[in-house]
Amino acid sequence: MTARYEQYLAEAAERQREALFDYLRIPSISTLPEHAPDIADAAEWVRGHLERIGLREVRLLETGGNPIVYGEWLDAGPDAPTLLLYGHYDVQPAEPLELWETPPFEPTLRDGRIYARGATDNKGPLFTYLAALETVLAVDGTLPCNVKLIVEGEEELRADHLDAFLAANGELLAADACVISDSALYARDVPSIALSLRGMAALQFRLETAATDLHSGMYGGVAPNALHAMARLLATLHDEDGRVAVPGFYDAVRPLPSEEIAEWVSLPFDEEELRVEIGARRLIGGGEHAALERMWARPTLDLHGVWGGFQGEGIKTVIPREAHAKLSCRLVADMEPEPVLALLEEHLRRHCPPEAELTIEWTLPGASPMTMPRDAPLVATARAALEQGYGREALFFRSGWSVPVAALVKARLGIDSLLLGFGLPTDGAHAPNEHFDVANLERGTRTMVAFFSSATRR
């Protein structure tokens, strides 16, 4: 990074932090209707800030819900890559308030961390992008890449507006790749890039075995019990080591390059520590694939809820007529949600006990998995930028999560996403005392200065 960037950042540091604190003071909680004015304030704050740092065509775009703030810099021309930058200005509710050491919307610097709701999810990480754009534009008067920035206001809401917005604005948003600030490093002091995300597909079904709940004194011994049928059916979904037992489930999984798995030894990870951390007697799914591979690059099927019959205190001797189950799969590689859902439904129908009627109550083909090729030029640019920002070798990892926007831009705009965020898994996103390390704010900003000033290859 050139001395001129360093000098600008040093001079701007206090002002930029003040700006971030102003942004963090806005309680832009999208899930609570009474905060609608704060949502508007946050959108306006972002709009104003994009103008202040010199982006063009800055405006609020209607979505049918909370507006998306848009800004661009397209002077790099058609030979330079165009990057679609993503962040969100809405935050989670702060409850339970009594667990916060300092008020969630009074950002506080303490022990090298900025404590505030939204500090890490996603106001702080997004701010590294804004501070870096400001720096490069101020120092160089331009960027070597084209950028289009969208900052949405419904990430915590999981509304469908972003999907429709992307579908309707393909031309405006056309880009070579998406760069997502709403992601995290592997761990503190580990500059790192997640090369893939798992996809997701979910469904809920019910089993019915009779017209009404029946009394077990009267009908016990002849009446089918929906809970018995449910147990029998669910028990067919996994083998005893926790591997998915649905035929064909693993067919589209590709083995990872062995050199990538070999690199993972550089990552701080210990399987036994993980087991102790989550309080488990044993980890499941073991055997051929190591824990990191199972969490990042293998598909899963997890039950999220099962219920039926009487759940109150004591006993009610009912033979329940119906039972329900919710489940989802994490998808990897070439797996797509719709065929996986079809496979699952076929398995459920085949193994449904004959006394039960199976109804798929809903399906949710949530997201396709996404993989960023490790040899993509943009990945190399990001890796070099991280090494500049953090002063040490950057590592590749993968993520087991599904990031909805990555799936949406893949589906609607046909582009992959680079996950370049600076939060930590331990920052307390969605929890009390959410925070963002000042070190990650500073290093992240330097990383993004290096990235924006060198992103000349697609």
Add this chain to the structure above:
Amino acid sequence: MTARYEQYLAEAAERQREALFDYLRIPSISTLPEHAPDIADAAEWVRGHLERIGLREVRLLETGGNPIVYGEWLDAGPDAPTLLLYGHYDVQPAEPLELWETPPFEPTLRDGRIYARGATDNKGPLFTYLAALETVLAVDGTLPCNVKLIVEGEEELRADHLDAFLAANGELLAADACVISDSALYARDVPSIALSLRGMAALQFRLETAATDLHSGMYGGVAPNALHAMARLLATLHDEDGRVAVPGFYDAVRPLPSEEIAEWVSLPFDEEELRVEIGARRLIGGGEHAALERMWARPTLDLHGVWGGFQGEGIKTVIPREAHAKLSCRLVADMEPEPVLALLEEHLRRHCPPEAELTIEWTLPGASPMTMPRDAPLVATARAALEQGYGREALFFRSGWSVPVAALVKARLGIDSLLLGFGLPTDGAHAPNEHFDVANLERGTRTMVAFFSSATRR
């Protein structure tokens, strides 16, 4: 039945029905605290009525809860049998009120039925005992048997006071057998006696697989899932035909006399009708034992509630750390609750997946099964009385239910129970528009006149 009884019943009919209607007007709902004054009114009404019909030592006995009304007639002497008669004066709540065609506490005669909350459970059937005692005492001036009548006020409440009361009053309540008015005929126009009741044992357990719920994006593939463990464990409880797969579960079951099973062809019953009535695709547990035998004389294990994880709308991609299940067994013949619970716990522990920790949250050794020998003299007396009351052959059947008082008097007083009630399974006990057939009120009263006037053998 002698002409003098007939004449008395004819002359008393209108007055007796008025008395029953007065009794039915009292909303003696034991489960709702605001009805405490009505509970007191009902106890007082029964007390007064026992005095009016000529019982002795009539009084309210304290239980720690609602009082038990007591009355006796012990002039028959030590060679005559002593019968402990049982009924209850409390009723279920009447909600939902809008489903009643006439108000629940304004007894209404319609289409040969008396509609009121408590009409069949248990005010009407108990009243047949009271009307019969009044008749025999009025006509003969005495009874050929000794009777001790207890009418409790907490049957719908399932409190423990009756148990303690029986345990503390063994001498006062000493008897050769209990006669329970709180039971039903096999069907309309089928005078019948249930020779056995199933017992009951219940438990609730939980499985735990981690210290907290975990996110399936982060930990899916390595974290054990309590719902998967629960499904695997519950699936070991039954075979695919619904028979209990716990080793030793059926060991204490005795085969029924083949002549008894042969008699059941006289009972109106059709397996296919039952299947259609309950809306089942098929009945379970088939094979060696016919449906009536499975409902009456075979033990069962039914899950009553299973739950864990997220049950709200939509999806929450959690890996649940715990799951819960409630179940109970119906017991027959020589099965006792405690050993059955021990057998169950052993099975659960043996089959609990290694990633889960099993905790038995509670057990409820609810009731021993009870069988009345079909050749007992009291059974013969009751059968003959039923034939007099109904003018047709009386049949034996069995009941799959557990009647708590029968188990309690067996445990505390060491006596078996004769189930001699006149309600019908279709009377709507606990439901809106509960009713009691006038025909069963009249025939039941005649049956009990015949019974009390001829119960001279133990």
